[in-house]
Amino acid sequence: MASAEDDLIIAEHVDAGYPGKTILHDVSFTVKRGEVFVMLGGSGCGKSTMMKHLIGLNPVLAGRLVVAGREWTWANRREILAKIGVMYQSGALFGSMSVLENVLLPLEEFTKLKRKEREEKARRLLGLVGLADSADLMPGDLSGGMKKRAAIARAMALEPEILFLDEPSAGLDPLTSNALDDLILDLRKREGMTFVIVTHELPSIFKIADRCVMFDRARHAMVAEGSPQDLRDSCEDMFVREFFARGEVK
Amino acid sequence: MAGMFQKVGEYAHGGMAAVRDALAFTGETACAFASLVVRPRSLRLKDAALAFQRAGCEGLPIATLIGFLLGLILAFESAASLRQFGVEIYVADLIAIGLFRELGPLVTAIILAGRSGSAFAAEIGTMTVNEELDALTTMNLDPVKFLVLPRMLAAILAMPLLTIAAEIAGLAGGMLVLQMMDVPAVAYWTHVADASGVFTISLGLGKSALFGLLVGLVGCSAGMHTRKTADGVGVAATSAVVGGIIAIAVADGLLAVACYMLGV
Numbered sequence: 001m002a003s004a005e006d007d008l009i010i011a012e013h014v015d016a017g018y019p020g021k022t023i024l025h026d027v028s029f030t031v032k033r034g035e036v037f038v039m040l041g042g043s044g045c046g047k048s049t050m051m052k053h054l055i056g057l058n059p060v061l062a063g064r065l066v067v068a069g070r071e072w073t074w075a076n077r078r079e080i081l082a083k084i085g086v087m088y089q090s091g092a093l094f095g096s097m098s099v100l101e102n103v104l105l106p107l108e109e110f111t112k113l114k115r116k117e118r119e120e121k122a123r124r125l126l127g128l129v130g131l132a133d134s135a136d137l138m139p140g141d142l143s144g145g146m147k148k149r150a151a152i153a154r155a156m157a158l159e160p161e162i163l164f165l166d167e168p169s170a171g172l173d174p175l176t177s178n179a180l181d182d183l184i185l186d187l188r189k190r191e192g193m194t195f196v197i198v199t200h201e202l203p204s205i206f207k208i209a210d211r212c213v214m215f216d217r218a219r220h221a222m223v224a225e226g227s228p229q230d231l232r233d234s235c236e237d238m239f240v241r242e243f244f245a246r247g248e249v250k
Numbered sequence: 251m252a253g254m255f256q257k258v259g260e261y262a263h264g265g266m267a268a269v270r271d272a273l274a275f276t277g278e279t280a281c282a283f284a285s286l287v288v289r290p291r292s293l294r295l296k297d298a299a300l301a302f303q304r305a306g307c308e309g310l311p312i313a314t315l316i317g318f319l320l321g322l323i324l325a326f327e328s329a330a331s332l333r334q335f336g337v338e339i340y341v342a343d344l345i346a347i348g349l350f351r352e353l354g355p356l357v358t359a360i361i362l363a364g365r366s367g368s369a370f371a372a373e374i375g376t377m378t379v380n381e382e383l384d385a386l387t388t389m390n391l392d393p394v395k396f397l398v399l400p401r402m403l404a405a406i407l408a409m410p411l412l413t414i415a416a417e418i419a420g421l422a423g424g425m426l427v428l429q430m431m432d433v434p435a436v437a438y439w440t441h442v443a444d445a446s447g448v449f450t451i452s453l454g455l456g457k458s459a460l461f462g463l464l465v466g467l468v469g470c471s472a473g474m475h476t477r478k479t480a481d482g483v484g485v486a487a488t489s490a491v492v493g494g495i496i497a498i499a500v501a502d503g504l505l506a507v508a509c510y511m512l513g514v
C-alpha cells in the first residue's frame with residue numbers, strides 16, 4: 001500500500017497560468033514514486049503551463065505545490081531543482097557545445113568527480129540513450145529524436161528523482177516516437193525513476209503511462225484522473241470520451 | 251479620444267515594465283559581478299575568451315579602419331580652416347585631444363554596439379527562444395552568471411583595446427594628411443605628445459570601459475528579454491543596437507557635463 005512518503009509530487013487546489021490569466025483552476029493530484037504520470041489534454045489546455053509550475057519556471061497563481069518532498073518556494077528552489085531533470089520539447093541542447101559537453105555540463109558544475117570520471121559517466125549516459133557514437137556531434141547535426149534522447153541523458157546526469165518530459169513525441173515519426181517510449185520504460189526499469197510527461201499522443205500514453213490526468217481548455221479544469229484504460233473505458237465525462245474516441249486507440 | 255488615452259496608457263505601462271525589467275536585470279548583473287569577485291573561479295573563462303575573441307580580436311580591423319578614416323577626415327576638415335592662418339600644425343593637437351578624449355571611445359563604442367551588442371542579443375535571444383535559458387534555470391545554473399558575465403567582461407576588456415587601436419590609426423591618418431601639407435612628422439608627433447597627457451588618455455580609456463559595460467549590459471538584456479515570436483530575435487538585436495547607442499550617448503553627455511563642472 002502506497003504511503004504519503006511515496007508521493008513525490010502533490011498539487012493541492014492549484015490555479016495554473018500567468019499573472020492576470022488563469023488557465024487551469026483548482027487542480028489537485030499526486031504523483032507516486034516510480035510512476036510514469038502523464039498530463040494529457042488538447043492544445044492550449046494548460047498542461048505545459050502546469051509543467052512550468054512543477055519545474056519552478058513560473059510560480060503558481062494559487063494553491064500548494066510539493067515537489068520531491070519540498071514545497072515550491074524560492075527558499076527551497078535549489079533543493080528541488082537538484083532532484084529533478086527536465087527534457088524540453090525542442091531538446092534545448094546548448095548549440096555551442098557538443099553532445100558530450102552538454103551532458104558533461106551539470107557534472108562539471110555540481111559534482112566533484114574527476115575529469116576522467118565525469119567523462120566516463122557522460123559517455124555511459126549517452127550509451128544508455130543510444131547515442132554512444134554521437135558524443136562528439138554538435139546539436140545541429142542531430143535529428144529531432146536524437147536531440148530528445150541527448151536531452152534525456154543530460155537531464156539524468158545528476159541522477160534526479162523525477163524526470164519531466166515536455167511533449168517527447170512531438171515532431172517525431174511513429175517509429176522514433178515508439179523507440180523513445182521504449183527508452184522511457186527501459187529507464188524506469190533500470191534506474192527506478194519517476195516520470196512526469198506532458199503529451200497528447202494517445203498511442204504513447206497507452207504504452208507508457210501508469211496514470212494520467214486530463215485537462216479541458218473550455219472548463220479551465222482537470223476533468224479526469226486514472227489509468228489510460230480507465231479513462232477510455234469507464235470515464236463518464238463526455239469530453240474525455242470524445243478525446244479517446246477520436247484518438248482511435250483500442 | 252478614449253482610444254488615444256488607452257494607447258497612451260498602454261505605452262506608459264509598457265515603458266514602466268521595460269524600466270522595471272532593466273532595473274531588475276541591472277541588479278541581477280551587479281549581484282553576479284559581486285559573487286564573481288568573491289569566487290573568481292566561477293567565471294566560465296572559455297566562454298569569456300570566446301566572447302573576447304569575437305568582440306575584440308575580430309572587431310580590430312573595422313575599429314582600425316574607422317579610426318584611420320576618422321583621423322583623416324578630421325585632419326582634412328580642420329586643416330582647411332587652420333591653413334588660412336598658417337597654423338595647420340595645430341591639426342595635430344585637435345586630432346589628439348579629439349580622439350583621446352571623445353571621438354575614439356565614442357566611435358569605437360558605436361562600432362561595438364553595432365557588431366557585438368547585436369550579436370550578444372541575437373545569441374542569447376536565440377537561446378531564449380530555444381528554451382536553453384529555461385534549461386539552464388532548471389539545471390540550477392544562473393543564466394546571468396553563465397551567459398551575461400562572460401560577454402560583459404569581454405566587452406569591458408575589448409573596448410579599451412579597440413579604442414587604442416582606433417586612436418593610433420586615427421593619429422596615423424592625421425599624419426598622412428599633414429605630410430601631404432609638408433608638415434614634418436617629428437613636428438606632428440611632438441604636438442600630439444604635448445596635447446595628450448596621461449590624464450587625457452586615461453579619461454578616454456576609462457570612458458571606453460564604461461561604454462563597453464553599457465553595450466554589454468544593453469545587448470545581453472535585450473537577449474534575455476527576447477519574446478518567443480517569429481521576429482523576437484530580430485527585434486532584440488535591433489533594440490540592442492539602438493539602446494546601446496542611446497546609452498552611450500547619454501553616458502557621454504553626462505560625463506561631458508561632469509568634466510566641465512570639475513574643470514577637467
